Amino acid sequence: MRFTLLFALLCSPAFGDEIWVTNEKDDTISVIDIETQTVTRTIETGQRPRGITFSKDFSVLYVCASDSDAVQVIDPNTGKILHDLPSGEDPEQFVLHPNNKHLYIANEDDAITTVVDTDTRRVIAQIDVGIEPEGMAVSPDGKIAITTSETTNMAHWIDTENQTIFANTLVDQRPRHAEFTKDGSELWVSAEIGGTISVFNTADQTEKAKINFEIQGVHRDRIQPVGFKLTDDGKYAFVALGPSNYVAVVDPNTYAVLDYILVGRRVWHMAFNADESLLFTTNGVSGDVSVIDVSELTAINTIKVGRFPWGAAYRPTK
Amino acid sequence: MKFLGMLLAISIAMLANFAFANDLRVSITYVMREQNHAPTLSNLDPIPTDLGVVGAKLGLVDNQTTGKFLGHDYALDIITLAPDQDISTLKDLIDFGETILVANAPTPDLIAISQMVVESAAILFNASAMDNALRNESCLANMFHTAPSHAMLTDALAQFAFAKKWQLWAMIVGPQSADQALATSFEKSINKFGIDLVGRKDWTFDTDMRRSASNEIPLFTQDFKDHQLLVVADETNDFARYVVYNTWLPRPVAGSVGLVTTGWARSVEQYGAVQLQNRFSDLANRDMRQTDYASWAAIRAIGEAVTRTNTNDLKTLKSYLLSDEFALAGFKGRKLSFRSWNGQMRQPIVLAHHDATVAMAPLAGFLHQYNELDTLGLDQPESNCTAFQED
Known part of the structure; x- marks a missing residue:
């Protein structure tokens, strides 16, 4: 195996x-x-x-x-x-x-x-x-751009x-990141202090679902959803939960949380490799990047980078 | 085409919404009592004359920006009371039934204002006074507190010392009544967190310490039993600054100087706080302080309640502020909310020296069955506040 x-x-x-x-x-x-x-x-x-x-x-x-x-x-x-x-x-x-x-x-x-x-x-x-605008997204058809503002708490x-x-x-307190689903039918917005992800229907901007997180042994105030990514195959959403040091795995069809993966400290943003078999998360406080095996849903490696790694992007070399 | 049609439908809906919502006007009055500050030995750190009020103005700007997308209109009136002005003159200046009051004034003023509005539904915010009694047996109906209490500050230091295993304290207490109140609060925290107070001395010097600190302080601190932390209670920052580095034993100093506990400090940078600091210093040309932060938080709490309830009805706002649903992002890493038993805003407390934040309380490991922030200050079982229950 x-x-x-x-x-x-x-x-x-x-x-x-x-x-x-x-x-x-x-x-x-x-x-x-x-x-x-x-x-x-x-x-x-x-x-x-x-x-x-x-x-x-x-x-x-x-x-x-x-x-x-x-x-x-x-x-x-x-x-x-x-x-x-x-x-x-x-x-x-x-x-x-x-x-x-x-x-x-x-x-x-x-x-x-x-x-x-x-x-x-x-x-x-x-x-x-x-x-304090921060989260930015654009719909796959390019017709809608989204800005979320942290103190105004809006998309x-x-x-x-x-x-x-x-x-x-x-949305809930302190929105940080926004992403459309691949088909553009939904907009997801994370709220760091609210501790939730709101899912909106793109067609009429109504709230369709709200995702909550709960990790045993971690106070709910420390579970702070920030960056997240949805897989192209529609199977998973990975949600960085900031100072809880966990990444949540969400089923984007049922909005149920499937798993929590322990990574580095104050996990923030993330990027997949080409076939989305690996996920790289930036861990601000520990100054490193965790590598998650997407099929196993476990962290398999830690890579030391600079101080307070923030954003991540994938680049093919061929 | 389909998309455009949809857009059109939405903009009509939005317009209708705006037309309805535009009627929502929220009036806030900021009452500031000018104070003749007691003279201090050093002139190094004057208290800004616009302390607090700039925080309120920043809160207003933040609210207005949000309000503009929802058709909510916020107005802020600022009333300054001269040091000797009779508080009852406020009656002629304010329509208490209509406005939300944020007060940056000492306790006697707060009590007087509270009595003026007993009959109305008015909501008051205390953005400056830290007296424990105001959150306890002397608490006032309709008064929220965004300023932390002394108990929250002294508990924060006790938690920190406990975590560091600095559990032997000595304490120097100034002659002002505020110093005594702070010392009493320290003593309560000492009991609460299992600290040992090895000695307490009253500050009696009346000389100018700028010349003689290096001679006097070693002798003054020489007879303290061995301790790990020297705590100084000096609310007006009169003599405390001369204690640091002049003690008989080489010991860290905390309290009113050295490692201070506060609701806000210029060194708070995490949790997006840099943006708040920048917005504030752009407006004020100085650093943000606790009373500025508390004033900002009061105005933002009002804004948040109006945003979520879509009303300016004071009764609805008050019950929303006290409910579990209320949460405010306050750049301190945890959501801020109000204690339902005494109206105190739950908030992390900053432990900082002049150049950096050392820790934020509650510290890891101080657990609570409901909310870790309630390990700081008066928790429900120990509070003797009844004004909120009658409501």
Whole structure:
């Protein structure tokens, strides 16, 4: 069994691919080689790097350098900063529109979502949102962008045609992250202090379900859902539960919590490898990345990275 | 096309919603008593004249931003009372039946205001006074407390000392009545957490310590039995600063100086707190302090209650604030809520020195059958507050 797993791993197309992790308090990115599960490169960025995402063709990397007030565009091959994008102040998190052109950026200090055209490097819209915008998502068809605001406790639904808000939905305290399901029919929003994930019907923005978490021996106040990811096969959602040091495994069909996986301290964001057999979680306080085996639902390795790893993104090398 | 149709339907629904909700106006009055502060030996740390009020203004901005998406309109009136102004003049300035009051004023003012509104449904918030009695036998109906009590602060230090195994304390107490009250609270915490007080001395010096601290403090502390922590109760920060590094034995100092316990400190950075600190310092050009935080928290608590209940009815708001459903994200890592038995806001307490946060209480391992935050301050069984039960 172990052997087959290892064999499958070695033969998988993810061979040699990378996970890129922003280190918030080191102003660097750690590049993890998925095959050897070691850090192969450390790349310098602007100050306080957080949000990280690749262009759809993986030719460039975008990084929110929050304290430099810039989104930096980096050549992933050389690690060189190519240029900055005008991002508005204190960009924390962003999402790239399926058109591969428009970046929707949460400007945490300004209560604004900035839309930047990555080709012309121009700001094409700034949208007033709630206090401390952070979570960013875009629907698979590209028609809706979402900003969640931490202190206003809302998901703001943005029509990407005209860059205006068409709906606001309340969620529990301190929303942190948002994701659409693969078919776009649902929007999931985590609430760190509320301790829940709200699931909305995309069609009418009504709340469809609320997911709660409970871990034996951990006080409920310390169970704080932050980053999460849904698998493409619709089988699992993995939810980082912050200072509880656990990742919850949720069945996205029944919204039932299936399992809890112990990882590093203050687990925050995460990224899958190509075939989603492995999940890499950033653990802010312990300064490392946990590797979760998705089929076994266990943590199989820990990789030391920089101080306060925050965001994670997958990059194929072939 | 289908999508556009849907959008149109939604925007009509939203418009209808806004038209309805726009009627919701929430009036908040912030009452600030100017104070003639007692003179202190050092002039290093003046108390800002806008203490508290900037926190309230920031809370208003936060509420308004949320309110704009829901059609809720918040207004904040700020009333400043001169040091010698009769509190009863408030009656002419405020329509108590309509407004929510946040007070940054000493205990006698709070009691007077509470008596003025006994007949109405008014909600009051105490954002500054830390007296334990206000949460206990002298608690006031309709008064919530966003300022932590002395008991919460002294319990936090006792928890920390216990966790560090610094269970032998010596204590120096200042001459002011506030110093004595703080010392009494320390003694209660000492009993609660199994600390041994090896000695307590009253501060009697009336010389200027800037010149003679290095001579006087070693002698003053020489006859304390051996201890692990020296606690200083000096509410006005008059002499405490001269104790540190001048003690007979090399011992850490805590209480009013050294390791202080507080509702907020500039060094709180975790849990997204940097954003609150930045928003505050942009507005105030100074660091956020406990009374600023408590004022902000009061206004935000009101905003949160209005947001979730979609009403400005004071009775509904009050019962929501006291209910289990109420939760406020307060940048301290745990949700804030109100104790149903005395209106005190549950909140983590910061243990910090000047340059960094050392710990947040409750510390790991201090368990509670209901909420770990209730290991700090007056828990339900020990509270003699009855005003909230009659309601």
